[in-house]
Amino acid sequence: MTTWIAILAVAAGSYVFRFLPLLVLGGRDLPPFVDGIARHGGTAAIAALIATQVASGSTGTADALAAVLALVASGAVALAGRGLVTATVAGVATFVALDPLINALTTGGPA
Amino acid sequence: MTATTPISRSAAADTHRGAVDRAAARDGVRDMLVLLVGIVPLGVVVGATTAEQTSAVAALASATTIFGASAQLATTGQLAAGAGLGAAVVTGLLVNARLVAYSASLARRWRGQPQRFKALAATTLVEPTFALAGNDAQTEREPAGVRHHYAAAAATLWLGWMAATAAGVAIGPALPELEVLDLLVPISFSVMLAPTLRTRAGRAATASAVVAAVLANVAGAGNPLLFAIGAGAVAGALAERGRP
Numbered sequence: 001m002t003t004w005i006a007i008l009a010v011a012a013g014s015y016v017f018r019f020l021p022l023l024v025l026g027g028r029d030l031p032p033f034v035d036g037i038a039r040h041g042g043t044a045a046i047a048a049l050i051a052t053q054v055a056s057g058s059t060g061t062a063d064a065l066a067a068v069l070a071l072v073a074s075g076a077v078a079l080a081g082r083g084l085v086t087a088t089v090a091g092v093a094t095f096v097a098l099d100p101l102i103n104a105l106t107t108g109g110p111a
Numbered sequence: 112m113t114a115t116t117p118i119s120r121s122a123a124a125d126t127h128r129g130a131v132d133r134a135a136a137r138d139g140v141r142d143m144l145v146l147l148v149g150i151v152p153l154g155v156v157v158g159a160t161t162a163e164q165t166s167a168v169a170a171l172a173s174a175t176t177i178f179g180a181s182a183q184l185a186t187t188g189q190l191a192a193g194a195g196l197g198a199a200v201v202t203g204l205l206v207n208a209r210l211v212a213y214s215a216s217l218a219r220r221w222r223g224q225p226q227r228f229k230a231l232a233a234t235t236l237v238e239p240t241f242a243l244a245g246n247d248a249q250t251e252r253e254p255a256g257v258r259h260h261y262a263a264a265a266a267t268l269w270l271g272w273m274a275a276t277a278a279g280v281a282i283g284p285a286l287p288e289l290e291v292l293d294l295l296v297p298i299s300f301s302v303m304l305a306p307t308l309r310t311r312a313g314r315a316a317t318a319s320a321v322v323a324a325v326l327a328n329v330a331g332a333g334n335p336l337l338f339a340i341g342a343g344a345v346a347g348a349l350a351e352r353g354r355p
Contacts, residue, residue: 004169004172006187007172007176010186011173011177014182017204017214019214022217022218022221032351042181042206043307043313045206047324047339048320048324048336049184051325052339055324055328067294067297072301076305079309084299085148085149087302088302
């Protein structure tokens with residue numbers, strides 16, 4: 001039940017975000033600071049989610065480092081204008097290549 | 112993004128009440144199909160992940176109602192991690208707060224469009240549809256053509272997104288337990304985040320959110336995610352104001 005309430009609440013709130021400005025703003029603009037908060041809130045949320053997911057998913061410093069390097073690789077490929085698929089493959093390949101290597105270097109043997 | 116040609120005079124004359132501007136609709140479908148190539152893999156990941164965190168039905172329901180990968184993953188991810196209902200809802204809404212800016216931008220372009228169109232179009236407002244609506248503003252379409260272009264693009268996106276999500280729900284249980292698969296969601300997020308790093312404000316928002324998340328985790332804060340989001344949003348807005 002909690003899951004369904006959460007989904008419906010986020011869906012309803014998201015629809016308000018999507019429709020309310022269309023309904024009330026017409027040709028007017030949001031106040032600049034409010035507009036900035038709205039736009040950068042999404043960026044901040046995604047960055048925070050990445051940080052917390054890496055921290056909670058990693059089983060140690062070596063894994064966290066390999067994960068961070070994988071994220072940097074995928075982000076760099078995306079910044080270079082490559083598509084989602086290419087960037088994702090770059091991130092996965094980086095992790096697969098570096099995780100055992102970093103674990104071996106930090107523990108003195110295979111993970 | 113492919114260039115679109117202005118509609119012909121005869122097509123414009125035909126777009127009376129009830130008639131469909133077929134050229135505009137075809138443009139909408141074609142333009143969205145190009146974007147779907149990159150969106151489908153994300154849909155598969157989102158479907159598999161949210162189905163594992165909740166259920167197959169909840170994954171499909173959230174895909175169509177929330178209609179945003181990052182907010183959907185944020186909401187179900189928080190619940191799966193043991194967060195309370197309030198925290199999960201607030202997190203999902205904060206991730207989707209950017210939709211206010213998209214809607215405000217389209218409010219100018221869609222001035223004069225019927226309210227029922229705006230009400231329906233709002234259900235599918237997200238990055239791909241916003242981007243195509245913005246590109247379409249460069250063409251010289253009649254108002255009906257604008258509506259038909261958006262509706263066709265949005266319908267194409269919805270069908271593609273739901274198909275990809277369903278595929279993810281179906282194949283998710285068959286995927287092996289590999290550590291790298293747990294990274295697919297953060298990797299997808301990093302790809303979404305990358306374009307924002309081109310601006311100073313985007314970099315400020317990102318860096319502040321990451322630092323705040325790490326510090327809040329170390330300090331054992333009650334809800335590090337919300338603290339980090341707030342810090343990042345304010346930092347981004349302030350960085351924008353600080354530009355000379």
